[in-house]
Amino acid sequence: MKVGFKFSNLLGTVYCRGNLLFTPDGNALLSPVGNRVTCFDLVNNKSFTFTFEHRKNIARIALNPQATLLLSVDEDGRAILTNFIRRTPLHHFNFKSKVQDIKFSPDGKFFAVAAGRHVEVWKTPQVSEEREFAPFVRHRVYTGHFDVINSITWSGDSRFFLTGSKDLTAKVFSLNPVEGFVPTSLAAHKGSVIGSYFSKDQETIYTVSKDGICFEWKYKKRSRRDIESDDEMDEDEEEKDPSKMQWRIENRFSFKLDQRISVKCTTFHPAANLLVVGFSSGTFGLYEVPEFNIIHKLSISNAGIDFVTINKTGEWLAFGASKLGQLLVWEWQSESYILKQQGHFDAMNSIVYSPDGQRIITTADDGKIKVWEASSGFCIVTFTEHSSGVTACEFAKRGNVLFTASLDGSVRAWDLIRYRNFRTFTSPSRLSFSSLTVDPSGEVVCAGSLESFDIHLWSVQTGQLLDRLQGHEAPISSLSFAPDGSFLVSGSWDKSVRIWTLFGRTQTSEQLPQSSDVLSVSCRPDSKEIAVATLDGQVTFWDVNNSEQKGIIDGKRDISGGRKISDLRTAANNAATKHFTTITYSADGTCVLAAGNSKYICLYDVASGSIIRKFTVSQNLSIDGTQEMLSSRNMTEAGARDLLDDQGEASDIEDRIDHTLPGATRGDFSARKVRPEIRVTGLAFSPTGRAFTASSTEGLLVYSLDDSIVFDPFDLDVDITPASTLATVKAQPTPDYLKALVMSLRLNERYIIHNIYESIPQEDIRHVVKDLPVVYLSRLLRFVAEMCETTPHLEFCLLWIEALLACHGRYLRERGHEFASDMRVVQKAVGKIQSDLAKMADQNIYTLDYLLSQPATANNKKPENFKLPLHIKNVDMDAQEDLNNNGSDIVDDEEWHGLGDAD
Structure with missing residues (x-):
């Protein structure tokens, strides 16, 4: 198994x-x-997260007009300059x-840069004529x-x-000294x-206050009353004098x-x-x-809007x-959402991949x-039927059925084709379920609770x-069905x-007796x-057939790390971080992932x-438990400096007022300040084994093998070169x-394999695959x-897949x-082709119905030998009505008949 996983994307958190x-x-x-930057491609419907990390949460980001340099600054003023195109950090600055x-x-x-009461203007780093990268120059x-x-x-x-500022004024500054120009203060x-x-013409200034x-503001001639004390001058000279x-x-x-509402953010589009x-x-x-005509006034959130911006064309x-x-992109002319995403409001508990x-x-x-x-990294559906925290989720290995367990005492089954809850399971006595597993066939669902020592089994068909x-004498912590x-x-x-x-x-x-309390169990993919x-x-590790212990790993030193601000013990002596709470096998069963x-x-x-x-x-x-050592400079007589409540020292009265209620802050029964703690609550390997995800305090972290370019030849020989292949x-x-295909696979260069792959004629595919070494x-x-x-x-690829399964199906089944x-x-891949074709047919079938329903005239008379190129039966055209607004056009129970004649 390859283990070169690298950070690929961050899901679950959008802003x-x-x-x-x-x-x-x-x-x-x-x-x-948090301390990363995510880029949402609104046209191609994709997203990615930059790999660099700041020491604390990011406060401001800026992108140069050429879209080549990204400058991000955290809460402490530490900046990272990044090549936006290559996604590579170039320079660190404080x-x-x-x-x-x-x-x-x-x-x-x-x-x-607005740093406190001052403005610092710096030259943009660029490559000089001597091809030297210049660092920040003020x-x-x-x-x-x-x-x-x-x-x-x-x-x-770019001249002014x-x-x-908070001092109730706005000021006009000149980048370089201009004769006769004095920095102007706009105080009203x-x-x-x-x-x-x-x-746009720079003749008008607009200022907005909180x-x-x-x-x-207009740049006008001073009134006569203001210049009474000045020396008299000719009218023509007065027009030319900037003073x-x-x-x-x-x-x-x-x-x-x-009175309770204030302005939090503004933006302006000059054009x-x-x-x-x-x-x-x-x-x-x-x-x-300048007429201040109101075009729209809408409510888009239950909380205050922290920032607003507008794109270059003024449409989004x-x-x-x-x-x-919450993160929203709204097109104001058509009054429609381009992007509407929201992460989890509270800590994530579990994750699972769909079977595909x-x-x-x-x-x-x-x-x-x-x-x-x-x-794409986008959230497509959100279910809110549970009335309390959802603790576990599991997929049925066959079909698009998801099961979830919650603290509200229910286990629910979800249809991910129609996006609806079709079954709810409850126990005779009210329990808060904390663990869940499903029979691979999807017929039986099991759940355990920390309040009861019994395992509950339900029938999915009847409920x-x-x-x-x-049999257990303590609460159930983990459940797992054999694959x-x-x-x-x-x-x-x-x-x-x-x-x-x-x-x-x-x-x-x-x-099977254990040495301590069991926190998590996992079955190997082969169920042995x-x-x-x-x-x-x-x-x-236990052998299931013989009930024997095969191996043991002591991971206390490996998992231990990180000291909280309030911890009296060092990270090395803190027992709270020296155990695994979640564990999972890799797709091939050779490795385990634990956190x-x-x-x-x-x-x-x-x-x-x-x-x-x-x-x-x-x-x-900014998250508790990420640093190994604590600095004594951050400790005071009242405790850690980061935990002290400084709200009462705010300059604005609305910021000084404490609106929180005792007991309303999660994890604390008063209104004191609480920091989030670093932890990993769930792990999941993708079914392909090429990626894994971890649900953490930061969000859903995705680590992948596919994003890195690595030269990985296989059984290479000196005679095998790109030219000879x-x-x-x-x-x-x-x-x-x-021979050419085998040579390209041994060289393992993608562009060469692609060239050989498309050079093979369709009629020779089965012969090549039949003689291919396993x-x-x-x-x-x-x-x-x-x-x-x-x-x-697509047809060419499906011919290859058909030949591979037909010629080597028995070997694939045995191993x-x-x-x-x-x-x-x-x-x-095959499932994606099927869904894409179903969507395309769903979009085009109405056009075909319209064209076929037109009356035959001299201009559009139907030929006698007219035949439909494609015949589709049993397509549920009303499936879209069962979807919510976040769903997608998915056709249910589609039956495809190949390119044949219509009846």
């Missing part, structure tokens, strides 16, 4: 705090998620102060404000910039200035807010004269200036609400179940309670694991071995019992296709499956455990 940013072309949106705003100039030569520092600067806005020609507001903007007032001109208020507009204002009530207003508005983790590997299911303490698309398995359905494994706090034979003539239970994680930090209340994920080799790799979940110091397939008069079968299966997702030649992950990749 945390900070500013949102559109790319210059307006097709992608950048959003800070501004040594909290940064409130950061903007690149329109020409891309400078960027301005241009100038601008002063004049008496309080923190909230925002910076550049003029269109505007600043808005009675609240903190949130935003200040230039018009109390809901907007001023329009006789000043910025004056031309118009005043009020948003008419309630379209559009002003967008977000309020603390969760509503936003879209205004046309992006909103971020940090309290609920195309979807990932997450459950959380907020009672929601979310379905994420693995390829009736079949049995209550008794072949032959037995059920249960782990309990009574220091035992029991193996239940449910479908035999007599129900039997065999007890189980892994057990216990409270003492050990992982034991717990720590920042590490450990990958072990089962045969040798040695650790192969350790993955660090996060380095974010390509020459073999072009040999005249009879090309040797089999040692190359796995690589060819995986390559053909990957081609199904990228090539338009099913070796080719299990490869066959899942093929199954995923």
